Amino acid sequence: MASTKRETYHHGDLRAALLDVAAEMIAAGGIESVTLRALSERTGVSRTAPYRHFADKSVLLAAVAEEGFKRLLQHLRAVEQREGDVLTRFQQMGVAYIQFAVENPTHYRLMFSHERAQHDAHPGLAAAGKAVFDSLVTGIQACQAAGRMRAGDPRGLAYVAWATVHGLASLLIDGQLRAPGDVGELAAFTTQRLLEGLAA
Incomplete structure (x- = not known):
């Protein structure tokens, strides 16, 4: 066989x-x-x-993590292509991010593990992770251009957004926080509060 x-x-x-x-x-x-x-x-x-x-297990795991970032990016881009208000789309990107992590917890942990953060050793992984972050920057720039989000360095605002969704995702998948109901509802509530702080 x-x-x-x-x-x-x-x-x-x-x-x-x-x-x-x-x-x-x-x-x-x-x-x-x-x-x-x-x-x-x-x-x-x-x-x-x-x-x-x-070449070895480390290279394999870096490639698996890289593929994880690429799949996450596909989820985010699918949301980006929806019609409607740009701020609503950006919120939905945050929800999609959190749901991806919750649905793929072990894979998500691997993507952000200390060993995988050795960017010089794994340039493909670094590029894939950067592409995900850049999608957040692009979403913020679109919101700013539409007058729906406050002015400011879009990368700095993207770090705030990333810290929020990554933090909630990590708390959920590590069992430090239990969603009182549907994870999607908690993700929507959290991202809505985030955007209220970033709104123009």
Whole structure:
């Protein structure tokens, strides 16, 4: 069976498959459950195959974290493309951010772990994380241009917004805070209070 799978993977497809399986392993058993050997067994490829794409576990985890940021960015951009008031869209981006974290807690922790913050060692991960932050900056600039948000350095305001959504997301996924009802409702309430402080 394993040899059949090995024959069906193209070079790029195998890398994507390895990342998908690694993310599944992280969700099920945590970061500690992931080894390149276990990954090869779960994917049905030779033990040496993962090393053609990832030099070691650290590189693999950085790639999984990078993919997480890319998926988060897709969620945020889907909200950006909605019609309606720019300030409402920006709030909905915050809600989407929090919901992504709550729905992917182990993956989200990996994205922001200390080891993954070594930007010089993982430039692709750094770029993916920056793209998410830049989407917040762009959203704030759109609100400012429409006269819906106070003037000021958009990056500075983006840090305020990021600290709010990341803080709530971290409290929720670490069990330090329990939503009294639906997580989406708490996320909407929190982001609404944030925007009241940033509104023009």
